[in-house]
Amino acid sequence: MGNLSMQGKQVYAIADNIINSLGFSTTEVIQQIEAEQTGIYQHEIEAIYPTPFWASLVNNEQLQTQINKEFVGQSVEHYFTRLEQMFLLSIQDVLRQTNIDVKSKRVLIIIATTKGNIDLLEQANRDTWYYEKFAERLDMSYMGDVLQKYFGNPNQPLVVCNACISGVLAINIAQQLLQTEQYDHIIVTGGDLVSEFTLSGFFAFKAVCDGICKPYDQDRTGINLGEGVATVLLTTDAKLAQKYSKIRIGGGGSSNDANHISGPSRTGDGLNIAIQKAFKQAACSAQQIDYVSMHGTGTSYNDEMESKALGLANLLDKPMNSLKAYFGHTLGAAGLMETIVAMASMRKGLLFKSLGYTKHGVSQPIQVIQNTQKHKIDYCLKTASGFGGCNAALVLAKIES
Amino acid sequence: MNQLIEQLKVQIIQQLNLEDVEPQEINEDEVLFGGDLGLDSIDALELIVLLEREYGIKIKNQEEGKEVFVSVRTIAEFIDQNS
């Protein structure tokens, strides 16, 4: 316990926030997950899709209430897009938790997103003031500048745009950048929207579930899209780590299947490569892992590939879950959102039920968590996989008190 | 039927971006998937789009598609039966 990672400096996660269909703070979201509550519902929004669809949406009225409460008198909705409003709320919550100086040159912001302000391209938004005003924000680098400017941070934000691994990848990149002398703290934030653009695309792939998704289940038929933002504050300051949190980023890695641009490899070897890199960087072995939080989208091929990867990595006997049936697949935010939930699991010593799973539906005997239960978690492995054949993995460790 | 087969060949080449393939090079009885054309899972989904857009026939998922997309002839026969 408490092995030093391969990297010189230890990196700690000291504050976090989640905004999704289940709430506007990590605490709220975790409460809902503990209660086995899903945020995925059937919606009839013609502007997003011609027929009813199951997805996890952030409630607009509640978003407005939060915005008005948090940014009193700033008319934020006139200056920021819907996604940017969520980013503002999320980053603000994180900053409030530890009082680091976001205006310092020693602080960097990294943003993970796959499509950014893609709601601007919705047909229903054409010819509206929203599109006229914010069209330039389709440029994701510019969106990053907008957030940077709001918080007064002097560094150009990094924008990571690497499909569904963006969130985990952003944490890995942050951990590596914190090894240099440049930064003390990095705010890693990720977000994506459920939009006409992305939903139509996933429907074209026949990959959308007509109901709540069922990761690893025999009857799984596809994903639910989800939207939201998640933010985690990473630091090399050990004192802050002791004060605010007990979680260390052990190490991570990424890889490519080099097989197909949309279908995952049939062998799982690409994901295993990423997992082995994470183990090596974290100086951790498969045996030490207490819990695995996987990508588990609920598609036939993804979940099967993951089970194979767990086999290759000698992790078949580890309790594992997917969180996608709670708040959907949040794309660029997914890796971050789910890592934060994994950290909550570690702090509480609680394994969350893998919602949606009843009948085993993958070829390998993976141990899907069927009931929320107490369990000591010192080491956790988080994985993600995405279009383009990419994979990312990350080891989280509890630091000694 | 022959006219439909020839039409399908042209449409398939276009839909699947088979740039260097001529219609006469496609044998209507040869397997489409696992054959020389190198078609993959995205191509199977594109054929579903083709059928819906050009012939108004909806295929629900890839399993259903597998039965239909064996060869150009089986697609033509399916269209014929479902028009």
Add this chain to the structure above:
Amino acid sequence: MMKFTQSCRIHEKKIYRNEALFYSDQALDDKTNFKTFIKGAYKYLGQSYPKFFKMDRLSKLGFIAASVLFSDRVLSAYAPEEIAVVMANRHSTLVTDTKHCESIKNREAYFPSPSVFVYTLPNILVGEICIRYGFKGENAFFISNQFDQDFMYQYANLLFQSGETKACLVGWVDYKDEADYSAILHLLET
């Protein structure tokens, strides 16, 4: 120590390998469009890779740039998982995004295409390069205003320092329109 060993640059219908002109569009008609140019380059390379024709413009640009860079080089000294690909661009997948939007514009003729949609993620061009050459190492795609060589080299160096990466293809592959596209690829090795 990381060293720069190969490069490829593409812009204004010209391709340079290690700063020497490798291919240019010979047509006198200045209106020759990108599609003709990039197909010409593909044919000139003489490699048979039918999947090229399924790619969107951005992926074709990145793919040809990598093909030129590796046209006289095979990275056989490294294991697949030791080869990283780190790319960036400004416009993400703008042109393909527009194409996808067109396909869903009309509710009466609503036919989104999976082969178009898959290319609405810029990291797919990284995937295409990895598939072609069997690269299984670290991947990353960034969106930035311009090619920030210092940062990309810094990041590649961090990957090298981890000990797991022995070669890294870093670069910029950006496509806005017929008049505005560029690719800059550098191969870095230990």
